[in-house]
Amino acid sequence: MTNNATLFAGGLVFDGINAPVDGQAVLVQDGLISKVGPAAEFDGFAGARVDTAGATLMPGLIDCHIHICHGAEANPSENLEKLSHSGIGIRAMEHARRTLEGGIVAVRDCGGKDYIDLDVRDALNAGRFPGPVMRASGRMICMTGGHGNRWGLVADGVDEVIKSVRSNVHKGVDVIKIMATGGVMTPGVNPEDAHYTAEEMAAGISEARRFNKRTASHAQGAEGILNAVRGGIHSIEHGIFMDSECIAKMIERCVFLVPTLAAVKNILLNRDKGIPSWAVEKSERVYEVHLDAFKRYIAAGGRVAMGTDAGTPFNLHGANAWELAYMVEAGMPPLDALVAGTSNAAELVEPGDRGVVRAGAAADFLLVPGNPVDDIHAAADRTRHLAVIKGGQTVSGSVQAIAA
Ligand SMILES: [Zn+2]
Numbered sequence: 136m137t138n139n140a141t142l143f144a145g146g147l148v149f150d151g152i153n154a155p156v157d158g159q160a161v162l163v164q165d166g167l168i169s170k171v172g173p174a175a176e177f178d179g180f181a182g183a184r185v186d187t188a189g190a191t192l193m194p195g196l197i198d199c200h201i202h203i204c205h206g207a208e209a210n211p212s213e214n215l216e217k218l219s220h221s222g223i224g225i226r227a228m229e230h231a232r233r234t235l236e237g238g239i240v241a242v243r244d245c246g247g248k249d250y251i252d253l254d255v256r257d258a259l260n261a262g263r264f265p266g267p268v269m270r271a272s273g274r275m276i277c278m279t280g281g282h283g284n285r286w287g288l289v290a291d292g293v294d295e296v297i298k299s300v301r302s303n304v305h306k307g308v309d310v311i312k313i314m315a316t317g318g319v320m321t322p323g324v325n326p327e328d329a330h331y332t333a334e335e336m337a338a339g340i341s342e343a344r345r346f347n348k349r350t351a352s353h354a355q356g357a358e359g360i361l362n363a364v365r366g367g368i369h370s371i372e373h374g375i376f377m378d379s380e381c382i383a384k385m386i387e388r389c390v391f392l393v394p395t396l397a398a399v400k401n402i403l404l405n406r407d408k409g410i411p412s413w414a415v416e417k418s419e420r421v422y423e424v425h426l427d428a429f430k431r432y433i434a435a436g437g438r439v440a441m442g443t444d445a446g447t448p449f450n451l452h453g454a455n456a457w458e459l460a461y462m463v464e465a466g467m468p469p470l471d472a473l474v475a476g477t478s479n480a481a482e483l484v485e486p487g488d489r490g491v492v493r494a495g496a497a498a499d500f501l502l503v504p505g506n507p508v509d510d511i512h513a514a515a516d517r518t519r520h521l522a523v524i525k526g527g528q529t530v531s532g533s534v535q536a537i538a539a
Contacts, residue, residue, distance in 0.1 A: 137419035139182070140164045143529065144174050146187030147506055151194040151477035151491040154470055155506055161192060163498040166526035170494050185534045190521055191506055192491050193239030193473070193514070195267075195499040197480035198455045199393045200351075200372055200442030201394040203255055204228045204247045206362075207451045212285055212320070217362070218250055227255045231266025233447070233453030236531040237517045240499040243442075245312050245351060245372065246275040248286045253307055262426050265530060268486045272312035272351065273303045276339060281330040282318035282353060293338040296331070300342040307484075311343035315352045316359030318373075319399065319417045320447060324401075326375055326421055329359035337366035349485070351393070355421070356379050364390055370440065370483055373398070375421045377428040382435050389504035390481050393442035394429050397462040407450040414448065430466045438466070440483040441476035455515065458506075460515035469511045498527040502534065 144160035148171070160174040170176075174436040188273045204223050205211040234242060244252045258268040275287040276299045282489065290299040300311055310377060317324030317330055323331075336352070343350045352363035355375040363371060370391040372380070377392075385392065402410055402418040433439065441457045444450055462472040469513070481490025487494040502522040514520075522532035 140169070140187060141183045142177055142180050143187050143192050143500075144177065145519035146189060147191040148492055149191050149473060149507070150310055150493060151481070152474060154281065155191050155193070155508060161492060163527045166490060166498055168494055168496050168498050169490060175245040186480070187502060191503050191513075192492070193501050193503065193507065193527065194477040194492055195501050195523065196238050196435040196456055196514075197241040197441065197484055197486060197490050198234070198239050198443050198445065198458075199243045199370070199440045199480050199483050200240045200245045200395050200444050201234070201240070201452070201455070202246055202444070202446030203230050203452070204229075204251055205246050205446030207446050207449055209405070209448055210411055211446060211448065215248055215286075215370045220249060223248060223251050224254060227251065228252060228258070228264045228266065230446070230452035231255065231259055231264060231269070231374060234455060235265055235267050235525060236523060237453035237455055237524050238501045238514070238520055239267050239455045239524075240497075240525055241481070241484055241489050242270070242309060243351075243484045244269060244271040245353075246272055246283060246286060248409045250274065250306050252430040260488075261486045268489065270484050272310045273308040275304070275312040275314055275353070276300065277481055278330045280324070280332055280336075282316065282324050283314050283322045284321065285313065292429050293335055296335045296339040297342045300339050304343070304346045304348060308348065310349040310351055312351050312353065313339045313363075315354035316356040316365040317380045318353055318355060319402070319414055319421065322411065322413050326417060328356055331359070333362040333365060336362040336368075340368055341479040349483070372442065373425070374428060374432065375425040377432055381434050382437060383524065385432070386435060386437050389438065391438050391440045391479070392432055393396040393440050393483070394462065395442050395444040395458075396429070396465060397455075397458045398423070398444035399425060400446045401447070403447040409451070411446045426465050426522045428535065433467050433471070438479060439471070439475040441472070442480075456515050456517055460511050472511060473507060473514065498524060502532070
């Protein structure tokens, strides 16, 4: 054992997949997990030790749906219009730092402005600024007048959709975000309505797949969800009006749902604080429907990856972990919510070897008090986090390392 090794032992370990277990120790070296095993196997270890007694060491959380350029004001789009590119970029770095300090070690941005999100991604992934590992979609692809048209690439017809995908691939996106339906945060569109036709969706998705890009679809109404799923989408974002056919097809095709319960929830919690009335009205219309669809989806065995839509009104960067509690409030067993926020999210976002505690994975941890399966707020409420660790370094909170 070399001197820069640190052993985390004494408490529970949640590996991102199975229920937390006692008696395991995790050895970290050079930013990576080098060994996980029964504590007794580390008897005589000569490096630094962190006593995790009374706590759970778990993978840092992963948020599959954020908007790093958006500021979570009452009307984020209006504010974005007022800022220069450099202003947006500087602010995005603040959002990134807060996100990491909130226990989120990797994110997928689902729509930025003018590809600023790609510059932010590159700076974060190069370690030039504190923040999570990032994957990004660049400009979302949407139809004329469709949801997202203020920042997206507007494309109509199969040929234009394909061209937009190629344009985003050329810019260097990690994922293609394509809008299947209307949404809450664009005035004048209905979440229930399908936007792209089945042919346009299928063409865009298959073009993305030709370049080995993941695809995510903002999809709220049932028809649009089915268009995306039949076209081969990897993840359905929001999924508000999922009916039994949508649910069956998503499960059959192993599509992830990224529910983003925090988006509508935060609009309703802050409805008197200047949020545009059309956004509040649509949120009121969809809230219960969304929770009901989510319940039916998880009861049927659908796969969920955690995402928040952080950056939308009062959906703060850094408060992302609350989504764990919202999913549990909506009926999801706490262990499943923790899996959705760690290993499942990693499977969708592909942020390197993260979202799990196993040898070879990044030493990106969240240390929470007690057992989060018994009390999800231990992981959901950042004020209760004991420490956030990225690449073996403590970035928030503190750990009591006892030098050898
Ligand atoms: Zn979004």
